[in-house]
Amino acid sequence: MGEPLMKRYSNSTIFTIVLLVILASSADAQVGRGKFGFGLSAGPSLMQSDLKTNEVSYGASVDLSYALENNFGLTSSLGFDSYSGKNYANQNALSTVFRGHFAASYDFLPKQVLNPFVYGGGGMMFFYPRIDNGPSLITGWSNPWNFYLVGGVGVDYFIDESWSLIVAGEGTYTFSDRMDGYKSGVDDSFLRVSVGVRYYLFDRSTVQRIVDAVRR
DSSP states (O other): OHHHHHHHHHHHHHHHHHHHHHHHHHHHTOOOTTEEEEEEEEEEEEEESSSSEEEEEEEEEEEEEEEOSSSEEEEEEEEEEEEEEEOTTOOEEEEEEEEEEEEEEEESSTTSSEEEEEEEEEEEEEEEEEETTOSOSOOSSSTTEEEEEEEEEEEEEESSSSEEEEEEEEEEEESOSOTTSOOOSSOOEEEEEEEEEEEEEEEHHHHHHHHHHHHO
16 A cells, blocks of 8 residues: 555656656747737726726736847737626616726746736726716717726746746726716726736747848
8 A cells, every 4th residue: 555655656756857847948948038929818807986886897908018138028908898886876887998008017037937027007098987888978079088007917827939828917097087987086996817828929030030121
């Protein structure tokens, strides 16, 4: 009884060591730096607003990134969120938000398989608050547009040199108190968690060749 158990333990230990070696080798082969990334992400979000209740909602986005040769990178995102809750009359309050932003990022372990990062930036959003899918609670062409700041933390797990999985959590501060259609004097904000996948292409040398070809 003890010998098979010891054998299974030894096999598990060997498997763990081999796995760590494989991960370390793939980390050395990681060529995510200097590449453009294209990805999709989705997840739950929560609006901090003037409503009586704010329910957990969901959204999705298309994400672009460019990792520089050092620890820094540039990212952009274009997406939407659909928020819901109850106002103080117990009516169903809805708000659809279309958003886009640019941000700078910092990678703590840029050449490793598991890479924690932080990011921050700003963008513009268009929001459509309403009651029970009725007309917008905000009138005027420019009123539904608003600037916002965004920041967050995440982890990038590279499956190989071209694909990665990303988990991130972020906060968004808006400069509007009418994202939900109501105004009380405190600007609305959002919390968001997302899970995404990203594909990396066109390293710096490839981009330079394209630029040189265009210049000719």
